[in-house]
Amino acid sequence: MNIEQALEKCRRYEQYLELDPGNTLLLIQLGDAYHAAGQFDQARSSFEKCLALEPDNDVTRSRLANVLLSEGLLDQAAILLTELLKQHPDNPVLRHNLAICQFAGHQLEEAKQVFLSQQNDPQLGRSAGFYLASILQMEDRLPEALGIISQLLAKQPEPYLLGYQSTLLYMLDRIDEALAVAKQVLDIDQDNADACSTLGTFYAEQLETELATDFFRHMTLHAPADVRGWHGLGLVKMHEQDLAGAIEYFERTTRMVPDSIAMWNTLAWAYFNSHRYQDAEASFSRVLEIDHNNSDGWGGLACSLAMQKKIDQAEQHTKKALLMDRSSFSALFAKSLLVALKGNEARGKQMLTKALEQPIRPGGEPAINVINRYMKKTATNDRAVITSKTSKKPH
Incomplete structure (x- = not known):
């Protein structure tokens, strides 16, 4: 209907x-x-x-x-x-809808058990599979999430599932497939938020800012509760070097999803690039309130403190970040800043270049590639939280 x-x-x-x-x-x-x-x-x-x-x-x-x-x-x-x-x-519909509440409230394990138990339910199975895939995505188990969505589509193709498929394909760097599916979806449902997000993110990465803006703006008009549209507009502003405009959008996203590490991290780096180091410090501190063991949060905080000449604190937080993850780019960036601030600017630049070129893990890809993929993931990793508001109604 x-x-x-x-x-x-x-x-x-x-x-x-x-x-x-x-x-x-x-x-x-x-x-x-x-x-x-x-x-x-x-x-x-x-x-x-x-x-x-x-x-x-x-x-x-x-x-x-x-x-x-x-x-x-x-x-x-x-x-x-x-x-x-x-x-x-024993009412399965009530259990299912309560699980959606738990899912949206990040009580993922409780929700996951319900959705697993309902996968074969003739009435609830498709919805359960959809939310289970969303949980797997949040756990970075993308191939498994895509497998569930593909199985559901094989039984009955529906625009909301195709849109989500485009998101997962894009996150897996299967770009051509993702774009083809997204365009297919928009031929059926021009307001599909997942398809718009996929295409908007692609065009933003290609620096086709007008096209990217069109897709993200469409999302904000037709799915205003979906944080990805507003976040995407912020990323476009970053590409256009309009940091003030980007910050305005990113601040909005943190109000929409106040417990999102990705949104606070993005805002923090926008502040940092605008030389608003105290605001960056406060935003990275918020990341650590959400997850005290977030190595990139500690590294980003160290960078913000270093630029305020709070050298001792910056060194302390850099060490903490590197103990958690010796390949943390934000921690390595902080380390290079500290070396430069102590008078060896050339050495600091060398360290930063090396940090960008080195693999995150032995045999892996360079850090700069991982950072680019992280930015892509940031554009999509809050989709699951908003699905109960914008993609599909409860039973």
């Missing part, structure tokens, strides 16, 4: 309710139609009217939880679903 069909249903049920305003079944159907049309306030109002008439109607409470989930009101949805599961502990 597309949005136009859903809106037509809304109009029809509204007319019926004028004749029978206390009909709870009609109120539920109207709420479902509003939900399908993306009119969440009206959907919530319909279900709340139904609950005012029948406070113990669990069907209505479940539908209301679904709307809250689509709105991203995860805490409220989880409370309602938990209460319902106490009364209906």
